[in-house]
Amino acid sequence: LRIRRHAIFIDAAGAASHDRSVWRFAILVAASCSASYTPGMYGSSTGGVSFPCLDVSVAGTRRIEATGPIVVYYLGNRCEHSVRVDLATPGVIGGDDVGRTVRMVPYDPDRELEIKPIDARMYGEEWIEYQPTEPIDHIDWLDVDVGGVEADASQHPRWLRARVVP
Amino acid sequence: MIRTLVTVAVATHATSALAGGHCHEVSPIVGYQHCGSFGSRWAHGVRTAWGMQIGPVVERIGLHVVSDSGTSYSPTATTIYHAAVPPGSDLHPLGYGGRIQWGYHDQLLSAGISSTVVFFGHPSVVTTQDDGQPPVTSHGGDALDLAAFVGVHDRIGALGYGAELAVGARFVFLYAALPDGYTTCAGGASGKGCYAALGDTRALVEPRVFVEYWLQRQVSMRLTAGYAALGDGQTVALAVAFHLSPYDGN
Numbered sequence: 001l002r003i004r005r006h007a008i009f010i011d012a013a014g015a016a017s018h019d020r021s022v023w024r025f026a027i028l029v030a031a032s033c034s035a036s037y038t039p040g041m042y043g044s045s046t047g048g049v050s051f052p053c054l055d056v057s058v059a060g061t062r063r064i065e066a067t068g069p070i071v072v073y074y075l076g077n078r079c080e081h082s083v084r085v086d087l088a089t090p091g092v093i094g095g096d097d098v099g100r101t102v103r104m105v106p107y108d109p110d111r112e113l114e115i116k117p118i119d120a121r122m123y124g125e126e127w128i129e130y131q132p133t134e135p136i137d138h139i140d141w142l143d144v145d146v147g148g149v150e151a152d153a154s155q156h157p158r159w160l161r162a163r164v165v166p
Numbered sequence: 167m168i169r170t171l172v173t174v175a176v177a178t179h180a181t182s183a184l185a186g187g188h189c190h191e192v193s194p195i196v197g198y199q200h201c202g203s204f205g206s207r208w209a210h211g212v213r214t215a216w217g218m219q220i221g222p223v224v225e226r227i228g229l230h231v232v233s234d235s236g237t238s239y240s241p242t243a244t245t246i247y248h249a250a251v252p253p254g255s256d257l258h259p260l261g262y263g264g265r266i267q268w269g270y271h272d273q274l275l276s277a278g279i280s281s282t283v284v285f286f287g288h289p290s291v292v293t294t295q296d297d298g299q300p301p302v303t304s305h306g307g308d309a310l311d312l313a314a315f316v317g318v319h320d321r322i323g324a325l326g327y328g329a330e331l332a333v334g335a336r337f338v339f340l341y342a343a344l345p346d347g348y349t350t351c352a353g354g355a356s357g358k359g360c361y362a363a364l365g366d367t368r369a370l371v372e373p374r375v376f377v378e379y380w381l382q383r384q385v386s387m388r389l390t391a392g393y394a395a396l397g398d399g400q401t402v403a404l405a406v407a408f409h410l411s412p413y414d415g416n
Contacts, residue, residue: 036383065193075208080323080380081416085209109197112204119412121383124208127194 037076037123049158051150053079054118060142060162068107068131069094069139069164073149076123084151088113091145091157092130096138104130104142115151139164215272215415219388221405223265225284227309227338228398229257231366238295238362240347240354245297249342249364255289258399261309262286265403271414274318280332282311282401291342291364304343307363311336311397313370321416326378326386333371336397340364370397383412 039055048057055076060069071092077083088106095101106113107129118124130142140163147158189201196204233250251257261284269278287306294301312334319328342362344350351360373395378388385408392401 063193063195065198066195070195080321080383080413082210082412085205087204107195107197108204110203112196114204116205116209118208119210119383120416121412122208122210125194126196126204126208128196129198 036121037078039076039078041076041123047160048074049146049160051153053077053083054085054150054153056146056149058144058146058160058162060164062164062166066107066129068104068129069142070127070129071142071144071162073126073128075118075125077118077121080120082117082119084115085118086115086148086151087126087128088115089148093143094130094132094136094139094141095143096136096140100136102132102134102136104132107131215270215411216268217271217407217409217411217414218266218268219405219407220266221264221403223263223282223284223401223403225261225263225282225309225401226258226399227261227284227286229259229289229338229340230368230398231340231364232257234342234362234364236350236362238344238348238350239352243297245295247293247295247344247348247362249291249293249362251289251291251340251364257289259286259288259306265405267315267405269315271319271409271411273415274320276317276319276328276330277315279314280311282403284309289340291340293342293344293362295345295348299345299348302343302345304341307338307340309336309338311370313372315374317374319414321380321413324380326380328376330374330376331371332374332392335367336370336394336399337367338365368397371395372397372401374401378407380413384409
């Protein structure tokens with residue numbers, strides 16, 4: 001069997017071309033790798049709740065486009081596997097500083113709220129507007145039961161209070 | 167081949183960028199968003215389960231062709247050359263080079279292609295010619311493995327492990343120098359294809375096992391050992407692997 005030397009040169013030329021392409025691709029891939037979640041990266045006045053994998057904290061706010069107060073859920077997955085997140089069913093109570101309270105329901109006109117997985121070491125936030133089930137003049141705070149947010153963890157009420165700040 | 171893969175990857179990213187770049191978000195609130203939707207900032211959507219790895223490799227190559235003959239030319243003469251590895255030489259040299267691997271990885275299975283190139287510095291090849299030119303000696307050669315692989319893998323915490331079976335072809339070349347002024351092209355012409363070499367092409371069937379440590383949710387360091395059941399050789403490779411799906415979708 002006789003193989004001409006040119007095959008070696010084809011290899012060498014190909015390798016040089018590979019080198020450039022590989023480095024370009026490596027940089028591209030590296031750039032696509034987002035930063036991982038670090039516990040505590042979300043500062044929260046509510047303190048937050050830690051599940052076996054998920055850290056959850058909340059904040060209350062208002063936005064001009066929404067009529068009701070908004071709960072901002074901050075989520076961080078400490079685990080090296082994905083976990084299911086349920087933001088569709090947390091119970092929410094709204095109240096004012098003179099003692100009136102009312103049950104709140106999420107504003108979800110497109111029926112988007114459902115259980116979704118969050119990737120390993122991923123973090124993010126979700127803004128959900130809540131509307132009172134009966135009239136109330138003013139809402140100063142929101143109590144949010146986040147006990148079921150990590151869908152596959154043990155379920156029991158865990159309330160967090162968030163002041164509603166404009 | 168690699169150029170094609172890179173093009174696909176770039177196109178995939180470009181498509182993603184375009185898909186996200188033409189929409190101006192007006193609100194972060196569920197029910198008011200124009201571009202995103204519930205979960206779009208934290209829940210994964212369509213998984214991109216592709217990944218690649220690249221790194222150094224050490225390969226012990228088996229040399230099967232130890233002699234060859236052919237016609238060599240100079241501007242004034244035509245003769246026959248005989249290139250041979252001297253008796254007693256080590257026919258399993260160690261080669262050093264690199265490997266790049268690209269493929270699909272889900273929670274359990276993987277499949278893809280790998281390309282490995284190594285260079286080795288021995289044995290020598292001595293070339294003589296029928297026209298009485300003094301013998302010429304050259305050293306070493308290179309080997310190229312092209313293979314497709316399938317595999318299984320699992321992970322315990324940050325430590326992954328698995329096995330793959332690579333099937334493809336191995337191309338081995340040993341450099342064979344000719345006396346000054348001689349080439350393998352008529353008239354002593356130089357250029358591509360005008361050089362002598364000992365070489366062979368053989369089937370490659372290489373089971374591989376690996377362990378990997380996840381440095382980050384999309385980056386792992388992998389150590390692979392392979393034994394060429396068909397193809398004659400053993401390989402140890404170290405690679406940095408990039409995974410577009412965190413922890414391969416786990």
